[in-house]
Amino acid sequence: xxxxxxxxxxxxxxxxxxxxxxxxxxxxxxxxxxxxxxxxxxxxxxxxxxxxxxxxxxxxxxxxxxxxxxxxxxxxxxxxxxxxxxxxxxxxxxxxxxxxxxxxxxxxxxxxxxxxxxxxxxxxxxxxxxxxxxxxxxxxxxxxxxxxxxxxxxxxxxxxxxxxxxxxxxxxxxxxxxxxxxxxxxxxxxxxxxxxxxxxxxxxxxxxxxxxxxxxxxxxxxxxxxxxxxxxxxxxxxxxxxxxxxxxxxxxxxxxxxxxxxxxxxxxxxxxxxxxxxxxxxxxxxxxxxxxxxxxxxxxxxxxxxxxxxxxxxxxxxxxxxxxxxxxxxxxxxxxxxxxxxxxxxxxxxxxxxxxxxxxxxxxxxxxxxxxxxxxxxxxxxxxxxxxxxxxxxxxxxxxxxxxxxxxxxxxxxxxxxxxxxxxxxxxxxxxxxxxxxxxxxxxxxxxxxxxxxxxxxxxxxxxxxxxxxxxxxxxxxxxxxxxxxxxxxxxxxxxxxxxxxxxxxxxxxxxxxxxxxxxxxxxxxxxxxxxxxxxxxxxxxxxxxxxxxxxxxxxxxxxxxxxxxxxxxxxxxxxxxxxxxxxxxxxxxxxxxxxxxxxxxxxxxxxxxxxxxxxxxxxxxxxxxxxxxxxxxxxxxxxxxxxxxxxxxxxxxxxxxxxxxxxxxxxxxxxxxxxxxxxxxxxxxxxxxxxxxxxxxxxxxxxxxxxxxxxxxxxxxxxxxxxxxxxxxxxxxxxxxxxxxxxxxxxxxxxxxxxxxxxxxxxxxxxxxxxxxxxxxxxxxxxxxxxxxxxxxxxxxxxxxxxxxxxxxxxxxxxxxxxxxxxxxxxxxxxxxxxxxxxxxxxxxxxxxxxxxxxxxxxxxxxxxxx
Numbered sequence: 001x002x003x004x005x006x007x008x009x010x011x012x013x014x015x016x017x018x019x020x021x022x023x024x025x026x027x028x029x030x031x032x033x034x035x036x037x038x039x040x041x042x043x044x045x046x047x048x049x050x051x052x053x054x055x056x057x058x059x060x061x062x063x064x065x066x067x068x069x070x071x072x073x074x075x076x077x078x079x080x081x082x083x084x085x086x087x088x089x090x091x092x093x094x095x096x097x098x099x100x101x102x103x104x105x106x107x108x109x110x111x112x113x114x115x116x117x118x119x120x121x122x123x124x125x126x127x128x129x130x131x132x133x134x135x136x137x138x139x140x141x142x143x144x145x146x147x148x149x150x151x152x153x154x155x156x157x158x159x160x161x162x163x164x165x166x167x168x169x170x171x172x173x174x175x176x177x178x179x180x181x182x183x184x185x186x187x188x189x190x191x192x193x194x195x196x197x198x199x200x201x202x203x204x205x206x207x208x209x210x211x212x213x214x215x216x217x218x219x220x221x222x223x224x225x226x227x228x229x230x231x232x233x234x235x236x237x238x239x240x241x242x243x244x245x246x247x248x249x250x251x252x253x254x255x256x257x258x259x260x261x262x263x264x265x266x267x268x269x270x271x272x273x274x275x276x277x278x279x280x281x282x283x284x285x286x287x288x289x290x291x292x293x294x295x296x297x298x299x300x301x302x303x304x305x306x307x308x309x310x311x312x313x314x315x316x317x318x319x320x321x322x323x324x325x326x327x328x329x330x331x332x333x334x335x336x337x338x339x340x341x342x343x344x345x346x347x348x349x350x351x352x353x354x355x356x357x358x359x360x361x362x363x364x365x366x367x368x369x370x371x372x373x374x375x376x377x378x379x380x381x382x383x384x385x386x387x388x389x390x391x392x393x394x395x396x397x398x399x400x401x402x403x404x405x406x407x408x409x410x411x412x413x414x415x416x417x418x419x420x421x422x423x424x425x426x427x428x429x430x431x432x433x434x435x436x437x438x439x440x441x442x443x444x445x446x447x448x449x450x451x452x453x454x455x456x457x458x459x460x461x462x463x464x465x466x467x468x469x470x471x472x473x474x475x476x477x478x479x480x481x482x483x484x485x486x487x488x489x490x491x492x493x494x495x496x497x498x499x500x501x502x503x504x505x506x507x508x509x510x511x512x513x514x515x516x517x518x519x520x521x522x523x524x525x526x527x528x529x530x531x532x533x534x535x536x537x538x539x540x541x542x543x544x545x546x547x548x549x550x551x552x553x554x555x556x557x558x559x560x561x562x563x564x565x566x567x568x569x570x571x572x573x574x575x576x577x578x579x580x581x582x583x584x585x586x587x588x589x590x591x592x593x594x595x596x597x598x599x600x601x602x603x604x605x606x607x608x609x610x611x612x613x614x615x616x617x618x619x620x621x622x623x624x625x626x627x628x629x630x631x632x633x634x635x636x637x638x639x640x641x642x643x644x645x646x647x648x649x650x651x652x653x654x655x656x657x658x659x660x661x662x663x664x665x666x667x668x669x670x671x672x673x674x675x676x677x678x679x680x681x682x683x684x685x686x687x688x689x690x691x692x693x694x695x696x697x698x699x700x701x702x703x704x705x706x707x708x709x710x711x712x713x714x715x716x717x718x719x720x721x722x723x724x725x726x727x728x729x730x731x732x733x734x735x736x737x738x739x740x741x742x743x744x745x746x747x748x749x750x751x752x753x754x755x756x757x758x759x760x761x762x763x764x765x766x767x768x769x770x771x772x773x774x775x776x777x778x779x780x781x782x783x784x785x786x787x788x789x790x791x792x793x794x795x796x797x798x799x800x801x802x803x804x805x806x807x808x809x810x811x812x813x814x815x816x817x818x819x820x821x822x823x824x825x826x827x828x829x830x831x832x833x834x835x836x837x838x839x840x841x842x843x844x845x846x847x848x849x850x851x852x853x854x855x856x857x858x859x860x861x862x863x864x865x866x867x868x
């Protein structure tokens with residue numbers, strides 16, 4: 001035991017430094033060294049003897065992944081984003097020493113740099129004298145980590161100390177100096193910190209180290225829901241969502257598990273393609289929201305977490321009141337980077353976005369210009385409209401008198417008094433009322449949108465709705481009467497106005513709460529913490545969970561991870577350490593693509609494997625969602641049998657053939673087809689990514705035919721072209737660029753992406769370009785079953801696979817089985833038998849021969865000239 005503690009102490013001392021400092025310790029030679037961590041790179045095991053072993057096994061791989069990304073950025077330095085440095089000074093802050101490594105960098109023309117690089121927090125940059133074009137231009141290497149960012153000045157942590165003399169020489173006397181973007185370290189830093197968090201809650205982490213020991217245990221806690229007012233409502237939510245039995249069972253088992261206190265557990269929900277995983281997750285979260293179960297929801301990427309939030313908000317708004325449709329959104333909050341999440345102005349996501357909420361609450365509860373101040377101002381206006389108008393006139397006359405006296409003194413001549421533009425009583429009241437009431441109405445909406453329901457009751461919201469209606473009536477009256485000559489004291493219209501505001505509007509305004517219990521809390525604590533502590537559902541990326549410490553959020557009851565099979569296991573560690581966490585729900589499909597790993601050695605060492613997949617390997621049970629709603633049965637048949645042992649059934653909606661027949665009319669192939677292109681040759685271009693120009697020509701012709709059908713029949717159609725190779729994706733994009741823009745977004749939509757980029761997506765028609773064409777059956781990473789699964793399950797109505805029959809048949813892979821299946825089902829076509837496709841292939845072959853001949857002629861000419 002003592003030896004174990006000593007080893008742990010030594011390891012802690014070696015690893016305690018930050019990830020940035022570890023990167024700073026590398027030289028250029030280290031970064032270029034592929035064997036830098038070779039001796040420490042071991043295959044990540046399926047089980048672990050201790051938490052220490054579990055946490056430390058990921059560290060070498062994380063360092064190697066970081067080195068690989070940095071090495072990759074070194075290779076493309078000439079294209080790297082750059083900013084220009086104006087000046088550089090030591091950063092000073094309370095408690096900082098004079099010899100610290102933090103500096104403030106002023107960026108030249110930061111506000112007008114257009115498309116140029118604007119540094120962001122977490123960026124790793126190189127500081128250079130000249131704009132680098134090659135790796136040698138970085139020598140001597142000076143790295144910096146952006147710790148805070150702004151439009152004009154950024155603060156960086158430098159890899160070495162820069163003396164005042166050196167700064168003068170480097171950054172003041174020389175006119176051109178640059179900061180060059182290398183990579184963003186935010187996610188890797190969060191993972192690093194989670195792996196070295198000495199104060200972490202490790203209870204749930206311990207439960208995932210070994211085989212499933214809970215599978216045969218009977219839970220001793222009470223099953224079902226707590227006896228509360230929410231139980232029936234939650235069951236109504238589940239019933240109204242029109243879920244299938246597997247989806248309902250998945251949600252109910254999660255809700256029951258949250259009541260288990262005698263053990264910690266991780267539940268797996270298995271969602272194959274098209275089985276309504278997103279709808280199931282949204283319904284589960286809506287139930288948890290109603291039950292006020294403190295939940296953190298994570299996903300691997302910003303895009304993925306935004307999708308989950310959007311689905312929950314859609315479900316929320318389907319059931320909310322039309323009078324106050326955003327009441328209750330204060331119980332959910334989305335934390336993250338607005339730019340990376342793609343949240344635009346007037347985006348509905350701003351109603352739950354943390355930074356937006358902090359700004360709104362700060363405005364509402366400002367002691368000088370907040371809600372109470374604006375409410376008082378409007379009430380005082382309506383209580384004393386005549387006195388306010390008289391005060392306005394007096395102030396205006398007095399201001400004009402002072403102005404005239406000043407002008408006389410300056411010019412020393414008599415000035416004729418100018419006519420003063422004074423609003424009539426009606427104009428003054430309308431203008432002032434409109435300004436104050438507009439602000440107050442926005443305040444009321446912001447209050448019941450951004451305050452948690454525990455701080456603003458439904459009764460108070462109804463009072464606000466009534467007040468807004470009263471303000472609308474006054475606003476309408478003033479619009480109709482404010483400019484009339486008889487709208488003055490003693491007139492019928494004036495008396496009616498007084499009765500309207502005193503008997504209706506003022507009464508409604510006086511019922512509004514001037515203060516909320518939240519006021520004192522916001523004055524005494526950080527607003528972000530208030531929002532996170534009082535939200536029932538917190539959304540963030542998996543790495544963003546590292547920021548959810550006990551002080552910020554309070555204890556967490558449940559963790560829900562969407563797309564969990566696309567998350568590296570080490571990325572889930574921060575989320576598993578959440579304070580108070582007892583249970584986690586992981587939703588995913590390990591038979592689809594896992595997380596991206598940049599380093600080949602790391603990939604072979606299972607660094608990209610998810611916690612979801614490892615738990616499945618260890619025997620943890622998965623709750624299967626077993627009905628698919630996406631693919632026509634002729635498309636789903638092959639992947640269902642090949643990947644899911646035939647356990648997925650087709651929903652009624654995909655079995656309907658009326659629309660399917662209409663969709664296929666005019667197209668040359670059926671719902672599922674293999675199209676043999678045996679005459680093309682694979683080429684290896686830049687980056688060693690293969691492409692096949694004959695396949696490109698065939699696919700381009702197929703797209704053209706689909707576009708024609710869509711245009712002539714005025715039928716909406718979305719087409720996706722998928723290939724495992726980036727070279728082929730670029731070639732197809734170049735061939736189809738700007739050809740189909742006239743109907744794009746209206747009737748015909750074309751989407752060309754890699755298989756990896758298409759995970760989670762779907763289109764009416766999917767065309768798969770397999771590219772590989774050789775005589776020995778080599779298909780490279782096309783052989784990856786997870787990649788094949790994703791490619792084959794994106795189509796709704798038509799799936800057409802384009803490839804070389806001979807190559808794929810000899811590959812011994814799943815693609816050989818697919819060709820055999822297509823022949824058996826009569827779905828095998830030869831492109832040469834279709835005239836338009838045959839012509840396209842011939843044209844492509846002629847272009848290839850012409851290009852080769854031209855290159856050969858040039859080479860021969862150069863050879864003769866050199867010989868001469």
